[in-house]
Amino acid sequence: MSALTWTSAVPLASLAAWAWLLLGQGMFWRTDVRMPPAPGDGEPATWPSVAVVVPARDEAEVLPLTLPTLLSQDYPGHARILLVDDGSSDGTGALARELARRAPDGPPLTVLSPGDPEPGWTGKLWALRHGIAHARSGPQEPEFLLLTDADIAHEPDSLRRLVRGAVAQRLDLVSQMARLRVRTGWERLIVPAFVYFFAQLYPFRWVNNSGARTAAAAGGCALLRTEAAVRAGVPDSIRDAVIDDVTLGRAVKRSGGRIWLGLAERVSSVRPYVGLGPLWRMVSRSAYAQLLNNPLLLMGTVVGLVLVYVVPPVRACAGSPVGGAAWLVMTLSYVPMLRYYRQPLWLAPLLPVTAVLYLAMTVDSAVQHYRGRGAAWKGRTYS
Incomplete structure (x- = not known):
């Protein structure tokens, strides 16, 4: 495969991945799943203990x-x-x-x-x-x-x-x-x-x-x-x-x-x-466990995160309209969550930066696991 074909195929793959995520992943980006409604007045005849x-x-x-x-x-x-x-x-x-x-x-x-x-x-x-x-x-x-x-x-x-x-x-x-x-x-x-x-x-x-x-x-x-x-x-x-x-x-x-x-x-x-450290530990203590402590799943996650979150802005900055379209879809999918948290919408285009941080936290989680310090929380460590 020529370099030109490769540089064209990767942004297309990213855009296709985002199209699937947007429409085929349970509408995950929507934030309207709230407490289930109760019919009528919803009051139980007898309140349970x-x-x-x-x-x-x-x-x-x-x-x-x-x-x-x-x-x-x-x-x-x-x-x-x-x-x-x-x-x-x-x-x-x-x-x-x-x-x-x-x-x-x-x-x-x-x-x-x-x-x-x-x-x-x-x-x-x-x-x-x-x-x-x-x-x-x-x-x-x-x-x-x-x-x-x-x-x-x-x-x-x-x-x-x-x-x-x-x-x-x-x-x-x-x-x-x-x-x-x-x-x-x-x-x-x-x-x-x-x-x-x-x-x-x-x-x-x-x-x-x-x-x-x-x-x-x-x-x-x-x-x-x-x-x-x-x-x-x-x-x-x-x-x-x-x-x-x-x-x-x-x-x-x-x-x-x-x-x-x-x-x-x-x-x-x-x-x-307060600061990056506590947030880093919050994610990294269980990220590799989420992947079943499996190195193959870790490698697949790294490749997937790079394709979905890193390639679009990199290719967009290089002048690729396909990369720009994928980045736009990504940005728009993040807007509802920012609104739910009452945060400024200019944070939405920065989602790739956050994804890279999460990628680093996940890799660090695997490193800590193999060093025998995985899933550490308040003085306890679990294998």
């Missing part, structure tokens, strides 16, 4: 911003909060008790300490196991379990809306992709793209289609029917999962459960990512 399970490891910095939002939930049914202090060294458990003392009218709070995880368990899932077991051991087993991270803040009607949607649509798992914090320059460049790429891998419409194989969930806010958790063997069946939210969605869907995933309107993360 809920146990809120919050795994927390060294979360004293964010807990004053998040736990009070759970303690002030406007939920008509019976609810209680189980905060699982996963070996914290910063007083997370004591702080949680103090925050609960200041909110005497909120749901009752219990702080649990499960000890170090047993071999074969990740820390978060070990904490969830302990919390779920405690919730089910009471005189009345809760009908639903709300699994929510310690950095997640909820609007007062968040739990009510989650339960209403699950009951009305007869869903076994309702999860929302919490709106992440976007304030600094690095957060603006990386965070909206994180959700954009996630939706590209797991199109929400495919996840929510009971006839499709695609399954995923958002671990920061997941309302799980207790019966479905028992049927799927959760969390024991996913105990070693580094990407626990996606694995949770798969387990529930494969066991016959109906799942729903969408973007959040009333749920947000308050965790700050």
Whole structure:
């Protein structure tokens, strides 16, 4: 193949890839998948009981911003909060008790300490196991379990809306992709793209289609029917999962459960990512696990990212109209996510820069894996 033919074929391949992504990948770029509507007034005749399970490891910095939002939930049914202090060294458990003392009218709070995880368990899932077991051991087993991270803040009607949607649509798992914090320059460049790429891998419409194989969930806010958790063997069946939210969605869907995933309107993360370093670690700790720790999948991902995200702007700057068309399609596909995050639209043409950063993070994730430091999080490393 001559150099001229090669330089013409590559931009065409990029444009074809974008045409397929835009039309054939579950409309991943749209941001209108929100809480499932409830018919009529949507109010259940009897509100089911809920146990809120919050795994927390060294979360004293964010807990004053998040736990009070759970303690002030406007939920008509019976609810209680189980905060699982996963070996914290910063007083997370004591702080949680103090925050609960200041909110005497909120749901009752219990702080649990499960000890170090047993071999074969990740820390978060070990904490969830302990919390779920405690919730089910009471005189009345809760009908639903709300699994929510310690950095997640909820609007007062968040739990009510989650339960209403699950009951009305007869869903076994309702999860929302919490709106992440976007304030600094690095957060603006990386965070909206994180959700954009996630939706590209797991199109929400495919996840929510009971006839499709695609399954995923958002671990920061997941309302799980207790019966479905028992049927799927959760969390024991996913105990070693580094990407626990996606694995949770798969387990529930494969066991016959109906799942729903969408973007959040009333749920947000308050965790700050100051500088590139924390954001880099957030992505790289699980990126290679996403590729099943497979070097062939890594090579394919590198080639694919270069073809889809790097070739169009490079060829456009070299004067290729086909490359320019591919870059334009890419830019337009990113606009809805920037609008969702209320960010300036001039960031859209910079998506190739962000993609290169994600590519570097993924390669670094593989390097750390082979150095024995993969999936490191708060002092723990998982093979």
